Amino acid sequence: MDPGFRRDDGPGSQAGMTLIEMLIVLVIIGIAASAVTLGIGAATRKPSxxxxxxxxxxxxxxxxxxxxxxxxxxxxxxxxxxxxxxxxxxxxxxxxxxxxxxxxxxxxxxxxxxxxxxxxxxxxxxxxxxxxxxxxxxxxxxxxxxxxxxxxxxxxxxxxx
Structure with a gap:
């Protein structure tokens, strides 16, 4: 192992995403999906x-x-x-x-x-x-x-x- 690289797996270390980060990603995905859905609906909707x-x-x-x-x-x-x-x-x-x-x-x-x-x-x-x-x-x-x-x-x- 490289002596300049130090890995800390102690009790206070965090790896991965927090709950807030996951929620933000889900909100962004939801907004993008809504925009695509509304866009498709408007493009296919014909005036009645x-x-x-x-x-x-x-x-x-x-x-x-x-x-x-x-x-x-x-x-x-x-x-x-x-x-x-x-x-x-x-x-x-x-x-x-x-x-x-x-x-x-x-x-x-x-x-x-x-x-x-x-x-x-x-x-x-x-x-x-x-x-x-x-x-x-x-x-x-x-x-x-x-x-x-x-x-x-x-x-x-x-x-x-």
């Missing part, structure tokens, strides 16, 4: 008709609330592959919203939107907005978003027979 219908309902509700709380007219505009909102000024002119919760939204490929009324639809400041029924469809799934002038909700479309 249900999620788009619920998004439309929540955005309609937010726009109606904005109209009521801000005491200003807001219009809902739509086309087959997207929708948006516009503010209506005192002069009656519409200005499209391009940011925030009222920004335009393009539907994912294969999903379409049809309304039972012709856009633009004014969301009233006092709950007197025109009722809307919008159908979100991809050919195999259909959801209906209803706005009654005060609240918006999304539900599966009744099956046709």
């Amino acid at each position: 008709v249900e999620s788009e219908a619920r998004r439309l309902a929540s955005r309609l509700q937010a726009a109606a609330d904005d109209a009521m709380l801000g005491d200003r007219l807001v219009a809902f505009t739509a086309e087959p592959h997207g929708y948006g909102f516009a503010r209506i000024g005192a002069n009656g002119r519409m200005s499209a919203q391009t940011d925030g919760a009222l920004a335009p939204h393009t539907l994912p490929g294969g999903i379409t939107l049809t309304l039972d009324v012709r856009p633009p639809v004014v969301l009233g400041v006092d709950g007197s907005g025109k009722p809307i029924a919008a159908t979100v469809d991809n050919g195999s799934q259909r959801w209906v978003v209803r706005y009654d002038g005060m609240t918006a909700s999304a539900a599966p479309a009744p099956t046709q027979q």
Whole structure:
């Protein structure tokens, strides 16, 4: 044995990892595994008709609330592959919203939107907005978003027979 190397196996020596070190390693492994799992899930998850219908309902509700709380007219505009909102000024002119919760939204490929009324639809400041029924469809799934002038909700479309 090399005279410069001294091994101490006495009662106070420690070899290996402490419990804290092991826990830290396990936490790091857990975080890495979670990140990989979430990344794989996001990459394989495809936008669904249900999620788009619920998004439309929540955005309609937010726009109606904005109209009521801000005491200003807001219009809902739509086309087959997207929708948006516009503010209506005192002069009656519409200005499209391009940011925030009222920004335009393009539907994912294969999903379409049809309304039972012709856009633009004014969301009233006092709950007197025109009722809307919008159908979100991809050919195999259909959801209906209803706005009654005060609240918006999304539900599966009744099956046709």
